Amino acid sequence: MYRVALRVTGVDLDNDATLGALFEVLDDLTWMEIDGRTLAVLHTDGDPVASAVLAARQITAGLPGAKVEEVDQDLVGISDIAKRIGVTREAVRLWVDGRRGPGGFPPPVGSAGGGERGSVRFWRWASVSDWLRKYNLHDEEDALSAVQVAEVNAALLRVMTPMDFAWQEVSKGPLRIAQLKSSAANIASPGCGHTVLTFHYSAATAWHERLAAALASGDEHERDDDPAFR
Structure with missing residues (x-):
């Protein structure tokens, strides 16, 4: 069985709400603080890389603001x-x-x-x-090899947080902003043409403020029903 200790930031183990979340959705992990480091320790008989990635996704989903940085260097x-x-x-x-x-x-x-x-x-x-x-001097079966540690750390870099998913959604396709008006005029010059775009800055910033509020509230219906996000 492998033992994988993940270093996590953005977690306060003295907070009652955090402890409640750990008990409800993350009770398969062992949590500890060592010399100022917060560790989430998992034990698995399976692939340590896949298990670490799954644990990291559970941590970021269950604890807003938490980030799994790496396998603890030990x-x-x-x-x-x-x-x-x-x-x-x-x-x-x-x-x-x-x-x-x-x-x-x-x-x-x-x-x-x-x-x-x-x-x-x-x-x-x-x-x-x-x-x-x-050299057969000691065999600790649950210790990750240096290669496995590197593989887990590389995989953790690809674990996306809820905010990453939100921005990925926003970035899909052309940026669509309702009420953002632009005007274009072709300026003729010998052998070439140029397009000048004039954007209404206040409309753009207002849209971004509304998007940030919708993302923060997690209200999918608000975004779906608002024509500004279509």
Whole structure:
């Protein structure tokens, strides 16, 4: 079974309305806050990419303003790695330095600190898990591989929010604005012609204001019945 932790923004887990929505429509996800990050964790036996995309759609539909950013990077240091796989810190340090084991330990993605005690290096757990699994040093079945993490993140970029769908609807075909009058005049010049369009700006902005109000209210009938949107 795969474990996929999705980083979500725009969600307040201390809000009663949000907690009610989580209980009613998103109860198959585990929610937590870690070091200022809000995570929605799903477990699946199926395709992790498809499951993550489905969860992201459910989150954005059930929690207005929420956005699923990416699979949580799950950064780990030497002590974290040692604790997760049940070995000593020194063993991990020797793997990292290439003085023991098969070599080729993944490079760190960053570091912090410095000074006399040196810096603390960090790795993405997915990359470390791939290396451990490759050499039969540890096999965590529910960990996504680095490739799967990249696939999920790429798929999440294509997940559309309700506002995306609304603008997609507006953008279909030519932009139709009732009461937006234009006049055109051909200006003759040797060998070519030009068209000058004069738009009534107030009519255009009024239409956009009415469209924004209709989208915000979610009233499909208002848009269908109003000739300005036909």
